Amino acid sequence: MNNWAEIDKSAKEWVKEAGERIRSSFNTTLSIQTKSNPNDLVTNMDKETEQFFLEKIRNTYPDHFILGEEGQGHELASTDGIIWIIDPIDGTMNFVHQQRNFAISIGIYENGIGKIGLIYDVVHNELYHAVKGEGAYMNGIKLPDLKDVPISESILSLNATWVTENKRIDPNILAPLVRDVRGTRSYGSAAIEFAYVAAGRLDGYITLRLAPWDFAAGLVIIEEVGGLTTTLDGEKINLLDKNSILVASKSIHRAILSDYVKKQLKEDYDR
Ligand code: IPD
Ligand code: CA
Ligand code: CA
Ligand code: CA
Structure with missing residues (x-):
């Protein structure tokens, strides 16, 4: 039996801790590399943040799967089981050029069904969070249903x-x-x-x-x-x-x- 309340609590704590590490990196010199083309950037913080989550998840939930952008997780051919889908820094170009407008993004799925979503805008300290069937929140404040606008x-x-x-x-x-x-x-x-x-x-x-x-x-x-x-x-x-x-x-x-x-x-x- 998986305890989703406990998984949710761990995920939130880890996201906040990873955010703190990223904020601290602003005082350090980043190592910046390119991937598929000269505008496709990756930094040591993208890799270190993904590694941070990997270690936490592996130690706490060894039977969970991990799919991360920087490729340190599993090669997945199916959505069976519990999968943490992780973007350690979404908006790396903004992270490098602007030190804002980037986020940590984690979706946790069970057999292809989205159970938990976490998007942490690190610089604005805004944590968007949802558990399936329980509503969505920003820093603990419930987000209302979307309005119909023309x-x-x-x-x-x-x-x-x-x-x-x-x-x-x-x-x-x-x-x-x-x-x-x-x-x-x-x-x-x-x-x-x-x-x-x-x-x-x-x-x-x-x-x-x-x-x-x-x-x-x-x-x-x-x-x-x-x-x-x-x-x-x-x-x-x-x-x-x-x-x-x-x-x-x-x-x-x-x-x-x-x-x-x-x-x-x-x-x-x-x-
Ligand atoms: C990128 C950002 C960007 C989107 C790109 C993504 P990354 O993610 O989300 O807004 O247009 O397609 O690859 O590489 O900064 O994590
Ligand atoms: Ca990228
Ligand atoms: Ca991304
Ligand atoms: Ca990324």
Whole structure:
């Protein structure tokens, strides 16, 4: 038997402790490397933070699985069992260049079902947290259900890339949406963008390619405020793969799919 209250308590404590370590690193010289391209950064703190969680989880819950961005966890072919999906620093470019607008993101899943979501905006000391079926909270304050707003009064987060020539989407699909919304934003941390949608600071977030560690925590938190996350085609998210993402309140989600992307929400997706 797994004690979810205990797992939740440990996860929250570890996230806070990891955040403290990251804050302390601001006084040290970072070691910065690149990964897939010159703009894809990783620092010693990304790796050390992932290692910190790995050691805690392995010592306390040796039968749990770990999927982390920096690759020190398991290679997973199935969602069976309990999986901690970890982005030690989401928004590394912001971490390096701005020392803000980055977050620790942890989603804990059991047999593919999201049980716990934690997004910790380290610099603002804002911990977004949800346990499935128990609501979502920011620093212990319950987040209300998302409000229905019209597209014309909504603020949408998306990267300008998706309305310029790019290899993932015809720029003419999202350009009319960008014109119709009240405003657009781009924070450079998917986890923070999910958290802001959950907190009602943004009404939606669209991106064309996120990895499991970018969205695992966000999915759990969004569901607890009555929001909806699917791919940009209205399909269910594949937890172990890269996905396009459309996250919003149900009304904004429906409007974006039907009026701009011109797709229907896939029938069998749990609404
Ligand atoms: C990145 C951020 C960014 C998103 C990228 C991610 P990282 O994560 O979430 O906002 O657009 O797709 O890879 O690499 O900083 O953890
Ligand atoms: Ca990265
Ligand atoms: Ca990330
Ligand atoms: Ca990362």
